[in-house]
Amino acid sequence: MKGITASFLAAAIMVVGGSLATTAYAQDPYTVGVEASFPPWAYVEAGEFKGIAIDAMEAIAEEAGIEIEFQDMPFPSLIPALAAEKIDILATGLTVTEERSKNIDFTIPWWETNDVVLVPEDSDLNVFSAVCCGSRVGVQGGSSQQAWMEENVVDGSDIEIELAKYDNYVTAVDDMAIGRISSVIVDDTSAQEYINAGKPVKMAGKIYIRAPLALAVSKNDPQQILGDLNQGILAIYESGEWGEIVGEYIPGVSVPSIPGHMPDFVDTYQKPVAGLPELGNE
Numbered sequence: 001m002k003g004i005t006a007s008f009l010a011a012a013i014m015v016v017g018g019s020l021a022t023t024a025y026a027q028d029p030y031t032v033g034v035e036a037s038f039p040p041w042a043y044v045e046a047g048e049f050k051g052i053a054i055d056a057m058e059a060i061a062e063e064a065g066i067e068i069e070f071q072d073m074p075f076p077s078l079i080p081a082l083a084a085e086k087i088d089i090l091a092t093g094l095t096v097t098e099e100r101s102k103n104i105d106f107t108i109p110w111w112e113t114n115d116v117v118l119v120p121e122d123s124d125l126n127v128f129s130a131v132c133c134g135s136r137v138g139v140q141g142g143s144s145q146q147a148w149m150e151e152n153v154v155d156g157s158d159i160e161i162e163l164a165k166y167d168n169y170v171t172a173v174d175d176m177a178i179g180r181i182s183s184v185i186v187d188d189t190s191a192q193e194y195i196n197a198g199k200p201v202k203m204a205g206k207i208y209i210r211a212p213l214a215l216a217v218s219k220n221d222p223q224q225i226l227g228d229l230n231q232g233i234l235a236i237y238e239s240g241e242w243g244e245i246v247g248e249y250i251p252g253v254s255v256p257s258i259p260g261h262m263p264d265f266v267d268t269y270q271k272p273v274a275g276l277p278e279l280g281n282e
Helices: 002-011 052-064 075-083 145-153 169-177 190-198 225-238 241-249
Strands: 010-014 021-024 029-034 042-045 048-050 068-072 102-107 112-121 136-140 160-165 185-189 201-213 216-218
Touching: 029 052, 029 075, 029 112, 042 052, 048 052, 052 068, 052 185, 052 225, 068 201, 075 102, 075 216, 102 136, 112 145, 112 169, 136 145, 136 169, 160 169, 169 185, 169 190, 169 201, 185 190, 185 201, 190 201, 225 241
Parallel strands: 029 068, 136 160, 136 185
Antiparallel strands: 010 021, 042 048, 102 216, 112 185, 112 201
């Protein structure tokens, strides 16, 4: 009986007189889902996870005093896995959308991006001709870019195009280089990374403006970590560490202020915001 009691006490510690209760379950590493083929946000190099989201997530975890472990998954699997609580946190270049906010909860925005049309560097296509008139356009399956194209171009007009859906954008860009598709719709941060890496591509133009990016947790925050993540994001921004991380992967880029634009449709952005009650939309 003493062994059972000792085991129990080791597994669950209550701070008397306070509100903090720490259990062995809560001390397990939080599983952070990433798409490790999405530079500069997350990728693998020499067997190690690297990227803006990776380094920032590690800094936020240190700030919050939590342990994390990364799990690489194809992007189309990430949001369903988070919604089903198979992972605890989603850390990538994740666009905040109203549809997604119905199934997962977002932290405060930590980036803003525009979607752009990528074409081969020797192409004479412009932002309009690249996505019309029988074009075959590459998008990432399950992405906000796919949703925007389907709503505004495929279903919302008489323009005839075919969407080619990929597990990751690297493959889409490579396919475009050999003529399998005519263009790729991607966020401008990733597009610049491909150009910096020497891919034979160029930006034909922007198609979407001011899309906020954020981390995400399962709906209703079952692990109660949203507040810690929000505080951690703001802390590494105010300390300058966030700017250093971004600058390492995208030299010379202007870092947007945090929190970024907070859309009214996201319930976790309404006052009080978890961990940062002074922020949020009225």
